Amino acid sequence: MSDAILQACIQATGSPVERSQPVSGGSINAAYRLETSKGHFFLKVNDAPQAGAMMAADAYGLQLLRQAGPLSIPEVIRQGTVDGQSYLLLAFIEEGRATAAFWQAFGEGLARLHQHTADTFGLDQDNFIGSLPQRNHRHANWADFYREERLRPQVRRATQQHLLWPGAEAQFSRLYERLPDLCPQEPPALTHGDLWSGNFLTAADGSPVLIDPAVSYAHREMDLGLSLLFGGFSPAFYEAYEQAYPTAPGFRKRAGLYQLYYLLVHVNLFGRSYTGSVQEIVNRWAR
Template sequence: MNRQRIEDHLRTLADTELRTITPVSGGSIAAAYQITTGDGSRLFIKTAPQFPDMFEREARGLKELSAANTVRIPEVIGVNEEILILEFLPTASVRPTTFQSALGAALVRLHRATAAEFGFTEDNYIGATPQVNRPQRSSWKEFFVVQRLEYQVRLAERNRYDDREITALVHRIERMIDRLIPDDGEPPALLHGDLWSGNVLCLEDGTPALIDPAVYYGHREMELGMTRLFGGFDERFYAAYNESYPLNDEWERRTDLYSLYHLFNHLNLFGKSYQAQIYDTLKRLLN
């Protein structure tokens, strides 16, 4: 998107003028920029979405997180099919030693925001993959198997990233799902949905903030499965979380199960290099 088009969107959606624009690296789903407006304030914008409804659905997810008033979320200033305009959150150059504990406590507050049904009011995206969120009142197990695991497996088949042995192992996992996931009666918790370390910010005052969500209501252990997949969350984080909101027995074993959704998503986004990790995770669950 050229500068003139960005200026037009800023006038229409944020009633402000563009002074400077600086590309921000790190994103693979859209182009990102830090901008300075006519009055000297800073904003963060995204352009060039991969799907026309991507930014509007992300904005509604951010608003859902923000409405819970539990953890710092960038305010949505304006959005349409071409651009997402957000509050700019200045970050600390060094994270304080208390940050991981503060992050764990903040995630507890988020997960204590609940709903009557698993899912969300609409489908959205996890990365560049459509995420199905059809509301399911009665069963987290069914929601996870149908809308998370099976959905990604079928997508891998369409993308020709499937593997016969992996598919057979997934079917074995599905047949023993009642043993793997207990009926613990926990309500659907508000989840960020894509909680890896790159979507966590440490603000200048040491406060945690979350960005780039794939929001829905699910079992809170699903979120922790993602945190254990790619690193960036240490024992202080888990200790603070568990102290405020104790986790159920064998939750660490189930994080392997829940990480499969994200591993299959990475397979579908980035290719067959993730097959070995998926295979190893499935074998651990079956042993």
């Protein structure tokens, strides 16, 4: 963390930084806990060429979720770039322990979030999924959006890197044709977009907090599908969600359709160890 960024944080908070401490912030950014007389703050820093765009997208997503209201979201204090380093300054969330009430509130809160809708699928700007670009051009129906803005760009990237199997593109083409009949028709839902167990916290008061979004107005089953992919969510979470906003029959059977996007992202980020999982889903649904 440069002196210039430290000074930007002091200006943003209106208080000298008494102590800065590195904290776990994932594999993409350096992260720090800043202690001041006006409270504690969370700072992410990155000097990669696209870091400014990533921080701006993160800030926009957090603000959009915060405006929606049903779940706690860290307040964005300031975002910017100084001397070639990009940063995002947030209110720090003191963590507590998840209880049964936590999972109930989380499931109900996500259900209410998903009831925020828009006229089209997409968003008014592109963003990122991890460190990869994520397009959000608007579409009138889900199948077109999922095909053109989610699956096709990741398949193209993986093909260029020779990370898929022979005949993969032809199989994906058959899957694209089937998508309108495979996913239930629903209105666009405001989604977190990267809902795995590393992207939520338990606040000190026991309430759920969402972090690190990749927001868009998408099919709400995208969030639920990813939550099932790597685990870490209590059955009470799904029970509360279903009571508040039931999914269409058969969601668990088609969850792989939504997980496919995230597995392709993992192929492109981490390599062929995830290719077999992608192929298994495509073999099932591209008949």
